[in-house]
Amino acid sequence: MKLATPHAAPRPPARANATFSANLDAWRFILIVLVVLNHVLIMQEDVRAEGSALERGMVALTRAAVPALSVLSGYLLASSRRVRLLDLVGRKARSLILPFLVWNTAAVLLLLAANEVWHFWPDWDLARQSTYRLVNSLTAFHGAPGNAPLYFLRDLFLCFLAFTLLRRVVATPAGYSLVFALVLGNYAFGLDGRIILRDTIPLFFLIGIGLHLFPAVLAACARWTLPLAIGALAVLPAWAFGGTWWGEPSLLEIGTLTVFAALVVGLAQRLRPEAWLSDWGRGYSFMIFLSHWWTLRLLDQGLRAVGAPDAVFDALAAPLAVLVGIVLAQLVTLLPGSVAAAVSGGRVAPGRAWWPRLHEARS
Template identity: 30%
Template structure:
C-alpha cells in the first residue's frame, strides 16, 4: 500500500472510530449484564457494548504506527516537543476549564457529575484535573493521558521492536493480562495495541495484505460483536485487540468511493469532536431529561451522536474562520487541512 493510500485510510478510520466513541458515550451507560430483552436494548448494546469498543484499540494502533513510522522514538527531544504540543496542550485546554466550572457549580449548590470536587480534596482534584490515577473529569481524555505515557516509553519499545519484537509483544501481553501497568497506564491493553502499531511500522508489514478478505473480515467482526451481546460478555479486550486486523481490511471497501473521500475529508474534525463530545452529550442528556417531555429515549439515542458531531463540525468551522491559529494551537497545532496525524 502506498503511503498516501495508508494516510487516506487512516483519516477514514479516525473519523469512523471517533464517531464510534461518541456513540459509546451517549448516556446512560448500561452494563451488558443489565441489558433488557427488547430489540432496542439489544441494538444499543450491539453498538455501545461491542462494535464501537474497537474504537480505542484501532486509534491506538494508528497512533503507534504513525509515531514509529516517523522514527520519533529515536529523536527523543523532538518526540517530547511534539507530544507536549499534540497531547498535553489539548488535554489541559479541554479539561481544566471544565474542572474549574464544575468546582464553581458544586460550590454554589448540588451539581452531580462523576467527580465531587467540594469539599476540596487534593487526591480527587489531581485525578479530575490531571488524570493522576483515574480518568479525568472530561473522561474520554484518559486516552491522551495514556498515549503520553506510551510516548515517553517509545525509545524502550522501539528498541524491542527492532531487536526483540516477539519477546516484546509477549511482555506487553503479560503486562496487560496481569494488569502490571500500575498507576502508569489506566488501560493496559493500549500498550499492546500501540506496540502492534509499532510492529506494523518497523517490521515492514504489508498493510494491503488482508484487503482481499475485506468482506469476510467485516462479517467476522460483526458476528463476534453480536455473539458478545448474545452471551453478555463484559470483557471486550480480546475483541478490541483483534479489531484492527478486521476493521483495517474492511475499510478497504471504502477505498476510492465517494463515501470514503467524504469520510477522509471529515478527518480534519475528528480530534475536536473527540475532545469536546462528552460535554455536548452531557448537556443534551440534561436537556432531554428536563425538557423533552414524552419524547422516547430511543429517539434521543439515535439522534444524539449525529447531532453532536454536526454541532461540533459547525463549531470547528466557525472557530477556524474567526479564531484561526490560537484555536488550532489548542487542538495540538492541528491545522484546518485534512491530516493523518494521530496524537
C-alpha cells in the same frame, strides 16, 4: 467509499503501506464517530443489566474503535522519520497534553466554579469531593478524568514516549517479540491504572508499529478482509447474548478487539474513501473527540430537566455531538494562532476554514 475490485491480486507490501497511509484520515473520522456512539450507549443506562441484545452488541462493536485508533497511532509513529526524544516530547505535549489541559483541566475548573453557584450537578459540589477524586478529575493521574474519554490522550502521550525510546529494540523480530510479550503481560495481569489507564492502548499501539515493521502482515489484513468480517460477526453474539462483559482481561475480549482492529486495517486498504471524508478526518475528528463528552453530558442534563424520554437522547446525542465538533472546528479558525493551537492541538489553523474545501470536494 468504493470497494476495490474483489478479484484483484493482493497488493505488494509497499503498495499496501501507501494505500493504508493515504486512507488513515478518513478512517480516523469513522472511528471517532464510533467512539461517540459508544459513549451515547453507555451514558444513560447500565447496558450490561438493562440493555437489549442489540445494544450490548453495539457496545462491543463501538468499543473496538479506541484500540483501532491506537493501531493507527502506532503505525504513524513507526512510519515517521526519527526525531530526538526531546523534540517528540515537545511536539506531543502540544498536540496531546495541551488540548487535555484545555478540554479537561480548565473545563473541570470552570464546571466546578459554575456548579458552586447553580448546583446543577450535586455530585460535583466541592463539599462532596474527596481530594483523590478532585485531583484525578483534573489530571487523570490514576483514572478517568472529568472529561472521561481524554484518558486516551494521556495514554497516547506515554506510548509515544515509551516506544520512541524502544524504537531500536522493536525494529528487530526478537526485540519486537520481547516487548510484545511484556505489553501482553501487562494486559493479562490487569495492571491498567498503575501507569497506563487502559492496558489495551499500548498493546494495540505496538500492533500498529508491527504493521509498519512487518508489511506482509499489513497486506494480509487486506487479503483476509472477508474472513475477518465473518469473524467479527461471529464474536458479537457472545457479547450480545452471553454473560460476558468488558473490563476483565480475557481471550474473548482481546480476540474481539484484535479481529475488529485487523478488519479496520484491511478495509482501510480495500476501500477508497471519498475526498471529503478524508478532509473531515483531518479537519473535524479531533475536535469532535475533544468536545463530545461535554456535549453529551449537557444534552443529558438538559433533557432530564425537561422530563424528555431517554429515546430523545438516543436519537439526538450522536448527531449533535458530531455537529458541535464540526462547528467548534470552524470557530477555532477565527481564534489567534496560539489559542487555536492550544484548543485544537495544532490540528486547526487560524484563518483556514474547512467547510468551503469540503463543499468543493463534494461537488
